[in-house]
Amino acid sequence: MLESLALKLDNVFKKLRGKGLLTEKDVTDALKEIRLSLLEADVNYRVVKSFVESVKEKALQQEVLKNITPGEQVVKIVWDEMCAIMGKKGGTISFSPNPPTIIMLVGLQGSGKTTTTAKLANIFKKDGKKVLIVAADTNRPAAADQLEILGKSIGVDVHRESGKDSLAIAMSALAKRLYYDILIFDTAGRLHIDEELMEQLREMKLKLSPHETLLVADAMTGQDAVNIAESFSNNIGIDGVILTKMEGDARGGALLSIRAVTGKSVKFIGVGENVDAMEPFYPERIASKILGMGDIVSLVEKVKKNISGDSLLNLEEKIKKDSFDLEDFKEQLKQLVHMGPIEEIIGMVPGGSRLLGLVNSGPGYQKEINRAVSIINSMTKEERRNYVIINGNRRKRISKGSGTSVQEVNKLLKNFFQTKKMIKAFSGKKGKTALGRALSSVRF
Secondary structure, three states: OOHHHHHHHHHHHHHHHOOOOOOHHHHHHHHHHHHHHHHHOOOOHHHHHHHHHHHHHHHOOHHHHOOOOHHHHHHHHHHHHHHHHHOOOOOOOOOOOOOOEEEEEEOOOOOOHHHHHHHHHHHHHHOOOOEEEEEEOOOOOOHHHHHHHHHHHHOOEEEOOOOOOHHHHHHHHHOOHHHOOEEEEEEOOOOOOOHHHHHHHHHHHHHHOOOEEEEEEEHHHOHHHHHHHHHHHHHOOOOEEEEEOOOOOOOOHHHHHHHHHHOOOEEEEEOOOOOOOEEEOOHHHHHHHHOOOOOHHHHHHHHHHHOOHHHHHHHHHHHHHOOOOHHHHHHHHHHHHHHOOHHHHHOOOOOHHHHHHHOOOOOOHHHHHHHHHHHHHOOOHHHHHOHHHOOHHHHHHHHHHHOOOHHHHHHHHHHHHHHHHHHHHOEOOOOOEHHHHHHHOOOO
């Protein structure tokens, strides 16, 4: 997520940090590169213009230029401005003081609205809320079936009816409101914006009087997502945005532009296809990731959720003693599967964007993990503890035992070696890694 923009900005800031003192020309040249990077990331040009002007005004102040760490001062100014354009606090759901809270999701067909309905319900259910999700999209025949399957998978009630229009279904579901804390309505969408769709949604909003009307938009469409948000905001009125498909090739334009253009905050971001792959949006964390500062808070939350305390303590001890071996590598690979895409995890570590090229990921990620585990299982204990003894003959034996090729064994060993290099790259003076520091801060 946003790796391309993060790498480009990292190169800009590397030049600034390398200078003892900054001149006005240094700042101006850096801002030209930042401006180009943001435009290439599909950030709205008006937002970029305002952003660069604000950063320049603050970065050229004498207390910044004459500071002992002027490069870091400029990075902090850029971080502050990024948080400001995305919204200092991020979006929060306005729950009704008298339940139920009614949430209406709107958006174009194909934006992931139905899946997002279930993801949102799943988040609220985990918070102990009783949720009803309503299949009020009659434009897409499979929408109700999809929502019912998703509802069963997370243990949430689904209201659906056949032979009725969207408004009739919505009003029928509303009659059940006394039995639930939250009602979420999945509404109809189209492939494009038209007056008929807007009129239908306006009428439903009038009848439901939702506490939150949230637009679901595809982050991969870049400026189109911003234009769609502006149109829905003007024609229907929205309280916030949920951006889907942030785990894909989203360049960041929509995320960095929507609030500045519409005045509405991004409240959640979808980061995968699974029903639990949606997160509250925190501007400070996103800004930190974009600027190479990592996102240690999110990393700790992920670790706390997926890895046991004993395992963390053991890993920390191995890192301290530089005794991380193939057996440890296997266990970490297995646990990483539960934490999500590896590039996402690396991106949470300060400076991790520089190491993303070392990581292989993608649709075959799970198969790669299984293959690697199989290869390591075919090694002897001695080989796992001391990989340097694995010569050509041993590699042939291991490949035969794991049902893989010698090339795949070589690839596994290369990845292991790169992982050890990565751990050393993060090592502090006392041998404690940045990741280790994050992990050791977790309390169970």
